[in-house]
Amino acid sequence: MIVVTRLNGTRFAVNPDLIERIHESPDTHLVTLDGAAYVVLESLAEVVELIAEYRAYILSKARDFPAITGYPSAWSGLKTRTLILGLRVVVALGAVLGLMWFLQHRLGKGTGRRRADRALTIVSR
Template sequence: MTRLTGQPFAINPDLIERIESTPDTILVLMDGTRYLVAETLSEVVALVQEYRAAIVSRALHPPEPSRPELSSVVLPLPTRPQGE
């Protein structure tokens, strides 16, 4: 998101209760906090949709391990000595 001063900031879209457009775009969070942003209502909705689609996509198609040789390594878990 972008403040009207031009400063970018990130916000958790799960905390957005509603978006007002009067004509400024205001994000109203669940706790009542309000943020005035430069994006339009439709831009905010599109950004939230893209964010959620990316989460679903990553869940359905996890990235390949960056070091495949480590993906096949099995490390034993420590065990308790008998009698404890």
């Protein structure tokens, strides 16, 4: 967050990642992505410098963190998610096919029976 000053002297913090544009005419206007506009005492150059300092600060903090090893990478997580999705599709397909088979045999009224199950009648002369 960068801290800027309103025209009445009160200070407030704004997220520089949400600033869409800054213009001076003659006051400095900060316009955010949601359309909110703020009029501040700082000049355009000062606001740009505050944003650059903020981003440099964030980068320096990120470099201070130790490298984390032993955790799966994003790529292996993607492989795992893809595998799980594939297994879910196969299980769902198996459930649908099993249900179709069951309904065919229960509601088919004799269709689908094997020949061995049918009674054979022999009539002699």
